[in-house]
Amino acid sequence: MRDLALLPKAHLHLHFTGSMRVTTLADLAAQHNVRLPEALVDADPLRLPATERGWFRFQRLYDAARACVRSEADMRRLVDEAAADDAAEGSGRLEIQVDPTSYAPFVGGITPAVEIVLDAARVASAAHGIEVAVVVAASRMRHPLDARTLARLAARYAGEGPGEVIGFGLSNDERRGDTAEFGPAFDIARRAGLAAVPHGGELLGPDHVREVLRELVPDRLGHGVRSAEDPHVLEEIVERGVALEVNPASNVGLGVYHESSELPLRTLVAAGAQVALGADDPLLFGSRLVAQYEMARTVHGFSDGELAALARSSVRASRASARTKSQLLAGVDAWLAQPDPAEPVIRSEMDNPVTVG
Template sequence: MRDLAKLPKAHLHLHFTGSMRVATLRDLSQEHGVRVPAALLDDDPLRVPADERGWFRFQRLYDAARACVRSEADMRRLVDEAAADDAAEGSGRLEIQVDPTSYAPFVGGITPAVEIVLDAARSASAAHGVEVAVVVAASRTRHPLDARVLARLAARYAGDGPGEVVGFGLSNDERRGDTGEFAAAFGIARRAGLASVPHGGELLGPAHVREVVDALAPDRLGHGVRAGEDPALLAELVDAGVALEVCPASNVGLGVYADVAAVPLRTLVDAGAHVALGADDPLLFGSRLVDQYESARREHGFTDAGLADLARASIRASRASSGTRARLLAGVDDWLAAGDPDLSSPSHPPTG
């Protein structure tokens, strides 16, 4: 079996605060005199039920971690370390998601917050050899007008290279807010050339996926794993070319599935879906990018050829330039050919 940390891949579902190392959280909490729950520091992956009480606990922990990010230096550290961690795991492209609202009070507003993250992304890209682009995300728990403000801000920095905004997202509890009311914000982002990358179809089922698809016209769907419960809907997503950012560890951590083996990864891939594996919030779920590929190998029986196809799907679903995509795809072929030249063809069946 080939080393999955050397498999070139793109990482398309990673949240800014959730990317934080446990050691960094400990440092920042001590530096700022902020007490954090022991559950964030014990290296024990979060497991909560898939109900509102479970989400409340998850959100409370996430907010506690976010409260420790209180300066420009803190923000730059998170971006740099996220890039370093991704580079160590073979990621050649990271599209990290951030809602600047929470950090704005410490750095002078949402515009400086975004600019800090973008500048840090450029520096981290140069330092670690992984392209770091940014997805600006609104929250379902805030007013849709706030989302429009963020969409206009994101549009100012649109591009596909390191330190540029590539997409606009919608995150937080899927049970909150009216999806249709955020359509105007996504229209602003779309007209600026940004990818539509809302969350949907993790806590809620196929009906919610359809609601998000109809209202927000996603290019990629954050999670979307529950689409596997409706073959007709899944076929529509495949036909429309909507990629799914599947994060097995967080699906288990949030109680959607009992264990990683129950995540319908094989169902999605066998249906022809473009699946990009992601780590979501490693700080809480104790699992980074390579762990997702390892679970696909271990729990779902993906061969190295099948894992290579997952990596290819992540690269193709990214907003990287054609040159970056070509370089990373060639690297996947090289990774596979190093063990067996006959398996290097991109047409090899993704199921292995």
């Protein structure tokens, strides 16, 4: 079968701290004299129940990792390594998500924190041959006024290229906060031309998806997998053209589905939804981007043609320029045009290889 690491694709759902390599986390913990929970360094993917207690444990582990990122150098290292890892897996476009609030105390405020990430994204893009853009995200755990502050900050750096802010998100436990109260923040972001990319439809079901669609008017939905539970909600997503950032490993890790086979990937694709596979938080869930495509291939039986369609979907759902999209889509076509190594090869009379399809 064709090498999925060579399949051009876009990565639209990757969190800043969650992108960290385990080795990097260990280095930073030693540097800053932080004692880490064993679950962060034992190389065992996180498996939790989809309960408030399960989320609480996930959040504590995430916070423990985030506590190791304490300087501009640390932040730059994370962006550079995320770009390098994505480039090695065929990603030509990474839209990494960051809430600058957590890193602000170490670098002089939320504005310097955003500027560090943006500059690091520009440098990493040039170094690794990948476009790295940024989604600024607010948290449901904080006051909606904080979200408006972040939306205004994100709007100042709006663009579509490397080292620019392309979207505004809303993350953390979907069961927290009043979705409608975050609407004004998304209005601010939308007026600046930013994509609205809130989380929704992972821990809560289709009713929550419907609420997010109504109150936040998303362009993309982080997760959104549980829209498959209501055909009417899924139909609305398709009609609106809302892309779904589907993260198989984290859905299993957080107990939304017990096994990868339960993920309704086929249902979403068959309904016409625009699906972009993502890794979410590789640090905690133990797998990066290519592994999500491997899951689609081995667990759900996606052919190379169907995997190429997923890659195209990720590119089209990105906020990359028309030129970048065209280049990546051409690369997908070229990948699919290559002979499948698994197909038998015979020799013609002229000793030229002929692939038997």
